[in-house]
Amino acid sequence: MSGVRGTEIMAAAGAREIRDGEVVVVGIGLPWVACVLAKRTHAPRLTFLLEIGVMNAEPKDTPVGVADPRNFYRATCWTSFRDVMGMSLQRGVVDVGFLGTLEIDGFGNLNTTLLKDESGKVRYFNGSAGGNDTASLARRVIVIMRHEKRKLRQAVAHLTSPGFVGGRGRRELGLRGDGPHRLITDNAIIGFDPDTHAAMLLSLHPVARLEDVVENTGFPLRIPSEVPTTPLPTPEEVRLLQEEIDPKGIYLG
Amino acid sequence: MTNKVKTVAEVVQTIPDGSHIALGGFAINRGCIAVSHELIRQQKKNLTLSQGVVGLDTDLLVGAGLVSRLIMGGGSLDRFGPVHCVNRARESRSVDAHDYSSLTICFRYLAGALGLSFIPVKSLLASEVLERLEAGSAAKDVQRMKCPFTGEEYLLLRALNPDVSFVHVQVADYDGNSQIHGARWENEEQAKAGRRVIVITEELVPTEYIQRFPEKTIIPAHRVEAVIHQPFGAHPTAVFQCYDFDADHLRLYVDHVKRVERVPEYLKTYVLGTKDHWEYLDKVGGLRRMNELKADRVLGY
Structure with missing residues (x-):
């Protein structure tokens, strides 16, 4: 299948990680695209929460951010941080936290706060917002991002949102939820060993080459002897993405 | 019923230097822009x-240099860009920034609003966000503790009570009963934690209207000190069911402030060079532009 963009493979792979009937807290960007795709295909009973205080909206136009009122259209509930992140996330009823990030390490720790250049000069970005709360409290965390060596790092420049910090388990860290579950990139799907929490390659996208994935991953990555291939999006998934979910390419590029 | 209606200039005159101010915006939505402009003018x-x-x-x-300390959960202008002035001030350490998360800021306000001195939370543990708070001037505001009943590890947060909380709402009456439409992030907790609570409203309505939809009243009159009636007071940010964000002006803002040397030019043209918010609105396109931004009644933007 030619002409399928990397972002479309990412969005479809992300959507497939969502099961019908689950409750998900969604970050804006590709997490939002993937969750909308899931809801419009195999997961119509998905409960779709935005940190700002919106439940199950059905945007007609692609929102340009979490605070865009396009996100409020046809919601089933308008509410607050306290409700979504306190009474759903911290209460323990959120199955999936779906996030983007600037950097990730091999234990699924996320950095959305700052980057350092080689001279040590710091550049600040958006910070946590709901990211730390979601990563700390959701039952499983799915992260979606571009596969670049400067983003998939041995150590993140700032640990904003914890995964398995230092390879330790979540209870030992004082955290709720089961931590990082999937890292979806434009090359591969990566999981985390249930015992050691180390990153392991689960599948490679049809367009990607294994040596590129190894080269562009800054942390140790366990490679199985046989690497499965990630399924491509179906023509209907591609149509939904291109024509309905993000026709202007705000997130799909 | 009391008439609490004041102008933004009258309210801002009563705020001393060094105050702790909480603003009710989130990125490009319901920003307290008329208040920020007046704080800069004064x-x-x-x-x-x-x-x-x-x-x-x-x-x-922050771009105008009025802020020495920031207590924040995150920041952005959505797809229009980062909060350039805030990020730059953090990089140059010209502000003392206390970085939290959305839930932990909300909980600090919630404790303040409930009259508690602290509140436990399960966020921020095992993160560098917490380590940095503990290592800096925010150390007095955070404390790790085990639950006396279960032994589970918690972070305790000190209550946050701003000197003045400002929130921009769609509808308020003369007495201050305030109704918010759409998502309301930490507006309720932030407002009710305030020692003084000021609402800026798009529309001033009779109490009879409030009484028709009392379930929509998020901030009740007895907590409100003053009501500022300022239509389009959140421009260029969005007010759900009133008007959309002004994408052109947001791009113009970001084009200016992404370079530090162009920040004064923006402030001079749109803030210091206008005597009040009405004059600002004229400068950014007046009635014709505001009418273009007016919300579709079905979509709400």
Whole structure:
């Protein structure tokens, strides 16, 4: 299948990680695209929460951010941080936290706060917002991002949102939820060993080459002897993405 | 019923330098822009600013050099860009920034609003966000503790009570009963934690209207000190069911403030060079532009 963009493979792979009937807290960007795709295909009973205080909206136009009122259209509930992140996330009823990030390490720790250049000069970005709360409290965390060596790092420049910090388990860290579950990139799907929490390659996208994935991953990555291939999006998934979910390419590029 | 209606200039005159101010915006939505502009016109100095997800209202104040401390959960202007002035001030350490998350800022306000001195939370544990708070001037505001009943590990947060909380709402009556439509992030907790609570409303309505939809009243009159009636007071940010964000002006703002040397040019043209918010609205396109931004009744934007 030619002409399928990397972002479309990412969005479809992300959507497939969502099961019908689950409750998900969604970050804006590709997490939002993937969750909308899931809801419009195999997961119509998905409960779709935005940190700002919106439940199950059905945007007609692609929102340009979490605070865009396009996100409020046809919601089933308008509410607050306290409700979504306190009474759903911290209460323990959120199955999936779906996030983007600037950097990730091999234990699924996320950095959305700052980057350092080689001279040590710091550049600040958006910070946590709901990211730390979601990563700390959701039952499983799915992260979606571009596969670049400067983003998939041995150590993140700032640990904003914890995964398995230092390879330790979540209870030992004082955290709720089961931590990082999937890292979806434009090359591969990566999981985390249930015992050691180390990153392991689960599948490679049809367009990607294994040596590129190894080269562009800054942390140790366990490679199985046989690497499965990630399924491509179906023509209907591609149509939904291109024509309905993000026709202007705000997130799909 | 009392008439609490005041102008933004009258209210801002009562705020001393060094105050802790909380603003109710989130990124590009319901920013307290008329208030930020007036704080800049009156050159209020050495402010502490708190907000869940800082947006344009706070970025303006930091860009104008009025803020010495920021207590924040995150910040962005959505796809229009980062909060350049805030990020730059953090990089140059010209503000003392206390970085939290959305939920932990909300909980600090919630404790303040409930009359508690602290509140436990399960976020921020095992993160560098917490380590940095513990290592800096925020150390007095956070404390790790085990639950006396279960032994589970918690983070305790000190209550946050701003000197003045401002929130921009769609509808309020003369007495201050305020109704918010759409998502309301930490507006309720932030407002009710305030020692003084000021609402800025798009529309001033009779109490009879409030009484028709009392379930929509998020901030009740007895907590409100003053009501500022300022239509399009959140421009260029969005007010759901009233008007959309002004994408052209947001791009113009970001084009200016992404370079530090162009920040004064923006402030001079749109803030210091206008005597009040009405004159600002004329400068950014007047009635014709505001009418273009007016919300579709079905979509709400």
